[in-house]
Amino acid sequence: MNTIHVTASNSYDVLVGAGLLDKAGEYAAALTHAACAAVVSDNTVFPLYGETVCQSLRAAGLRVVSFVFPHGERSKNIGTFSQILNFLAENRLARTDLVVALGGGVVGDVTGFASACYLRGVAYIQIPTTLLAAVDSSVGGKTAIDLPAGKNLAGSFYQPRLVLCDTDTLASLPDGVFADGCAEVVKYAMYGNAPFFEELRQNGVKNQLSHVISTCVSMKRDVVCADEFDRGGRQILNFGHTFGHAVERCSDYTVPHGSAVAIGMVMISRAAVKRGLCGASVLDALLALLRALGLPTETAFSASELLDAACRDKKIAGGRLNLIVPRAVGRCEIMPIDTAGLSAWLRDGGAK
Ligand code: NAD
Ligand code: GLY
Numbered sequence: 001m002n003t004i005h006v007t008a009s010n011s012y013d014v015l016v017g018a019g020l021l022d023k024a025g026e027y028a029a030a031l032t033h034a035a036c037a038a039v040v041s042d043n044t045v046f047p048l049y050g051e052t053v054c055q056s057l058r059a060a061g062l063r064v065v066s067f068v069f070p071h072g073e074r075s076k077n078i079g080t081f082s083q084i085l086n087f088l089a090e091n092r093l094a095r096t097d098l099v100v101a102l103g104g105g106v107v108g109d110v111t112g113f114a115s116a117c118y119l120r121g122v123a124y125i126q127i128p129t130t131l132l133a134a135v136d137s138s139v140g141g142k143t144a145i146d147l148p149a150g151k152n153l154a155g156s157f158y159q160p161r162l163v164l165c166d167t168d169t170l171a172s173l174p175d176g177v178f179a180d181g182c183a184e185v186v187k188y189a190m191y192g193n194a195p196f197f198e199e200l201r202q203n204g205v206k207n208q209l210s211h212v213i214s215t216c217v218s219m220k221r222d223v224v225c226a227d228e229f230d231r232g233g234r235q236i237l238n239f240g241h242t243f244g245h246a247v248e249r250c251s252d253y254t255v256p257h258g259s260a261v262a263i264g265m266v267m268i269s270r271a272a273v274k275r276g277l278c279g280a281s282v283l284d285a286l287l288a289l290l291r292a293l294g295l296p297t298e299t300a301f302s303a304s305e306l307l308d309a310a311c312r313d314k315k316i317a318g319g320r321l322n323l324i325v326p327r328a329v330g331r332c333e334i335m336p337i338d339t340a341g342l343s344a345w346l347r348d349g350g351a352k
Helices: 021-031 045-059 078-090 105-120 131-137 167-172 175-192 194-203 206-226 233-238 241-250 257-274 280-292 303-310 339-348
Strands: 002-006 012-017 036-042 063-069 098-103 123-128 142-147 150-157 162-166 320-328 331-338
Touching (some): 002 206, 021 123, 045 063, 078 142, 131 167, 131 175, 131 206, 175 257, 257 280, 257 320
Parallel strands (some): 036 063
Antiparallel strands (some): 002 012
16 A cells, blocks of 8 residues: 655545555544544445445444435536535534545545535545546545536635545446546646656556556645645646636536546647647657547537637636646646637647
8 A cells, every 4th residue: 555645734645555445434533533424425436335435434433324416527516515515414414523525536526625615614535436536636625516607616625634545446447437537647747757658658557556546646745735725836737627628618528527638638739839839749649648548639629619618717817827838748837828819729739
């Protein structure tokens, strides 16, 4: 088992290894004085892993209640958020009790936000069950829901008390969902770790799962520790996300987050090549790795559709936006631009 310690407004461990679900209760009891644990999950994950987690919590002496909602991005909304809050209140969870988010990034984001708001903050544990949640969304304390106007438009920074990443749970992921997580893995390699990019090129992800997750979590830890509240350096984690979020939104969330990020990374890299900011070999290497990992690299949405969606990005302020632009494999830069220039970037990225 690997342990990565995150030092932020609340400090915690990320444990990465096999067989951790069975120990959820033991870890929860050691961390908190909770009498009750509320396990929140979706209707795909709970039937697979819910009972193991609930049983482990019960064995540690906790009263356990569970709330399950329909899987998928469309559930990451104010309705689910409100249902979770009501569920916690109806079951009389106290401020000293514990919420457990068991699932992918959707479960983690909405449950984390509900935990931040319920009684002005109740402790929560992340148990990520997708590769994407393991390498990214379960760590760093960004919690959110989508609003009709756009993605992640309401949320908070609220760190979990523990992240338990049981690598056994990733065995049941459909290939496409596993691939979506690979997009975020490639993101880490592209923005800051050329040797890791080479390892991924040579060995893929599945053959070195614990190493891949631990590498990504350690990189995210370093970024989050330096800029927990996303005022500067943390924005590097958004490589591929400005255009990726636009693709997600244009598709009404039928293109999953990871796939959209893969497309977004290709678009910004293509634009960077066209503007002489990096060599063509960077785009070629990125395309080859994403294709080898089973990810999409193109979108049919037009430049004007993508522009409309990208202009709703929550990071736009005063008509300015930071793009994350590759300069080499393993090196990206934060580049402020005027939103008036966004259309040209999208066209340089290949949008028609
Ligand atoms: P997801 O949570 O929708 O999970 C994808 C699908 O896989 C779902 O249908 C789910 O039920 C299923 N699933 C989950 N675990 C499974 C398992 N072990 N076996 C079989 N099926 C399983 O999607 P995701 O890709 O995990 O997360 C995407 C979300 O994460 C997006 O909303 C994105 O915005 C968010 N995100 C947040 C952060 C952050 O820092 N908070 C970072 C990156 C992404
Ligand atoms: N996934 C982006 C961040 O955590 O900042």
